[in-house]
């Protein structure tokens with residue numbers, strides 16, 4: 027939801043500065059700055075809040091600071107009025123399908139003040155943030171639980187004339203959810219942030235006067251460009267009046283003057299991109315795959331869930347390919363796959379005990395059939411293609427030909 031009136035926003039936007047200054051006092055310890063950090067800001071806006079609130083917290087050794095916004099007019103205004111020659115600017119929709127390649131794995135820290143509530147696909151945005159971060163990089167985001175104009179847009183979405191402009195698409199993404207907090211947390215986790223903290227910060231903001239209030243709501247009214255020009259004046263009046271008597275904004279009279287208040291709850295979220303590595307050993311086929319498969323074909327044993335004991339790709343012509351496809355599809359792009367063929371020797375009764383101990387279906391076999399089941403199972407395991415039985419020094423040695431996959435994968 028791009029905002030397109032940078033001059034008006036610059037003139038009337040005191041609310042994000044006042045609240046950000048307050049929040050940074052409480053939460054700046056979460057920033058854990060890296061040395062010579064590369065920093066990205068999303069939804070930078072026209073730059074006023076950055077300069078007045080956040081700039082004082084920037085360490086002096088920052089390597090680069092890239093300020094971005096979805097809105098071309100916002101970022102052009104910010105670039106033109108910037109007083110810091112080392113800052114870079116760029117247009118970036120943080121919820122885009124694909125972020126520019128030059129941003130991938132580049133930043134140590136990403137900040138976004140008052141942005142995420144304007145993003146309709148938060149999960150996609152979090153995925154992009156993860157991809158843009160370097161390993162061990164962090165995000166720091168502040169956003170409304172409900173935008174102060176949500177109620178007005180909700181009313182208009184039910185209005186016969188205005189509903190055709192889809193006001194609901196300009197509201198905060200989880201306005202209709204019983205628990206926005208849970209939705210945000212789910213998005214963070216599903217996007218791949220396993221380490222995060224989400225705080226709630228509530229307060230009441232007092233607007234300077236009615237003019238500031240009106241201009242602020244005008245400059246943040248992202249639905250306006252979708253309303254036909256000849257209807258805008260009428261829409262604006264209805265919209266503005268509706269924002270003034272909602273549950274988030276209210277008016278009080280003080281010394282014969284109207285005072286405008288905004289009642290807000292915000293989230294302050296931090297998350298870290300963690301380094302994760304898995305190391306797995308997987309048998310291509312287990313000792314019990316073949317006997318379980320054979321027993322499944324005997325009508326008497328068909329209905330005891332024996333299939334649950336068979337390894338997932340026993341019936342595949344190429345189990346390795348299946349495991350690799352799984353790795354890839356769950357997001358592991360960096361992995362190594364090794365194969366090791368060998369023979370494992372069991373001594374004495376060890377083999378029989380072992381195969382029974384890994385047969386997770388045993389509890390499903392009725393007591394009166396259990397001994398019979400064990401006897402058939404024992405015979406079948408010993409007759410397996412990969413099983414060889416020999417006598418050595420008076421002892422029975424049972425050996426099993428195995429193929430072991432070893433996987434080392436990195437999450438990145």
Ligand SMILES: C[S@@+](CC[C@H](N)C(=O)[O-])C[C@H]1O[C@@H](n2cnc3c(N)ncnc32)[C@H](O)[C@@H]1O
Nearest residue numbers: 027028029042069071075096097119120139144
């Ligand atoms: C309320 S303003 C906040 C600006 C500034 N961060 C501040 O605190 O004053 C929200 C900004 O986020 C931008 N924005 C909205 N959706 C965005 C998206 N998907 N990606 C990047 N920026 C977005 C808007 O264009 C607008 O400039």
